[in-house]
Amino acid sequence: MKEREQNIGIVTKPIGKAGLNPLLHFIGIICSFSSFTYIITGGEGISVLRRKNYQNVHLLEIPYKYRSNICVRTINHVLMQLRISLKLVKLKRMVDVWIFFLDSHALLLPVLIAKLLQKKIIFAVAASLTKSAEANKTIFNKALIYSEAINFKLSDRIVLYSSNLIKEWNLEKYKDKILIAHEHFLDFNKFEIKKKLSERNNLVGYIGRLSEEKGVLNFVRAIPEILKERNDMEFLIGGDGQLRGEIEKYISGKNLNDKVKLAGWIPHENLPDCLNELKLVVLPSFTEGLPNVMLEAMACGTPVLATPVGGVPDVIKDGETGFIMEDNSPECIARNVIRALNHPNLEGIAENARALVERKFTFEKAVERWREILSRL
Template sequence: MTKKNIGILTFPTSNSGNIPLSNLVDIVCSISKNTHLITGNDGYSFFKNDSRLNAYEINCMHRKNAQNVLKWIFKYITTQLKMSYRIARLSQKTDLWIFFIGGDYLLLPMLTAKLLQKKVILVFAGSITESLKSEKSKLYDIIRPISRINCSLSDRIVLYSPILIKQWDLNSYSSKISIAPKHFLDFNTFKFTKNLSQRDNLVGYVGRFSNEKGIINFVESIPEILKRKPDVHFLLIGDGVLKNEIEQYVQKNNLSEKVEIKKWVQHNELPFYLNSLKLVVIPSYTEGLPNLMLEAMACGTPVVATSVGSIPDFIKNTETGFIMENNSPDCIAKSIINALEESDLEKVSERARVLIEQNFTFEKAVERYEYIIKNI
């Protein structure tokens, strides 16, 4: 395949977006002639010194951090104008663009790329419309039609699982959809180092402290879990807009001795924590294919998760993990207790680990994207 000059565009990302973006960058850099990355905030800080690519900084406050909605909308539009200008400036240096995190609602950059006759691959990292829907946000009615326009204008849409076509209401675009997880793991880093029988009853959550992740429901399930399992402890790793609310709940319910809240850890430190946990909980309202799930499974840590996004493709209940019927506090508590009492938990751990090792190598991820780019 003749190598192409590829641009990657994301909305300015927070720390939680660095690993998904890093995976995509690694893949693209291995198959492109030259790589250009337009991003901002933590994303730009993460890649600005990466010699494999040219990084361009465009910053913007995140919607949930904006105190004035109208001010954020103005900033959002000006950010898109800056992105569009950068795409135009790179016109002679790019053959195609990959729109990634937030790409489905970056309408002005999409119009610019198409006016410049560039091919555009729209890779869904998650669904902003589903997140807004779960929050009952007024922005849903604005963002949803924009996302639909971008889906129509793109040349190829990449999803992590065929399940997402129906979940995210993308049936109208099925003819241009490819299924290609960009996920891969370094199995020298994310590996099984401690038997479950040697681990304490420590249940963990790793991710954004935000509504769509269902973390409040998880925290509210803790008192019920402790009624049945008083020896269980909990570790919450991450940060976000709900941090204060979570801390207040923990204090109000006298859970400080049972719940540890820890800020983001370095990605290379995460295997240590995953190998300390008996279970990882993913109580999300919406997901794509969560990296954390794969990383936990690779470390032999069983995952308890909602049946959203690509999760049920890889977690079969009581075989390779545990699926919750919903993410209500009662259901989360019941699911965690059942998982902790599972007699074959070691076998669940082993089956999950083998599944991930077989399907998420770097070579397989590159192969999937090479095929898409070759046939666009």
């Protein structure tokens, strides 16, 4: 079958705000060479997807509401898989390849159905469920881990952001079916340097999900240590998640309200302006794929300090295109924030970072790589 004749399907779990931009990017990539693209998804982004003027794209919505109660959540998860599976059967004559995107690689029933329908299956894996579950151990998450392992065995290809993740996520047994690619590309007319570092206030930021695996609590706990050395600093925490209440309590308990701003969710269209106010972005994650905000910060001329996880070391070279810290303990974060801010060539590092993302993270390069992956099925 010729590449241009392939009809490609994309499956995601219902997505929240954080998943919308990666999905929009991925749809744009796949649509550039798929004859028809079928998207099965749901959640907050469905209305945005409907307003997009995609050519030859068919959108199929999966209703789903998140519930914290474990029994209700389990039932809803099973019903969601049944609904997705029915869509797969309905589209059996229309789709040649199914790509399970974002966190959908634990959807066991739809994968089994796709396999029975003799369809090619690709997992585009942005995060390890096993690693994420280590920070939040529940019966529900344990079931997802088993589903993830079964699905990896059933897959035709597993696509990761970096070869570093093969060992980091314990995927060595699947190395023969693993390929490296990403959906990341930037609009450099939006993500640009609007304000030089020398013109910015001493504002250090974290932008991301407020959850255990992101290490955000360790960043918050590092703030008092940073202020002991640099009392001229202020901090911004952008994002939302289950740890917000705990973070608010810590900030109030340490009398940091005048030093720390909790910005909540930052709309993507406001992110370039926000990043141009920061002098340093800190990403203290326990586990990562390839964080969008890292690339967006670099495009805005904002240095990034991050842990060496996932695809981060492929992009950040310490002292050249950013800063790497040994671990994400509060002490290590504090020490490295001060090291980064005191670096004599911070402007040069910011320029190097901008040049790197301009070279490597374009729409054309992302399309070229995904076209190659689909041609090798």
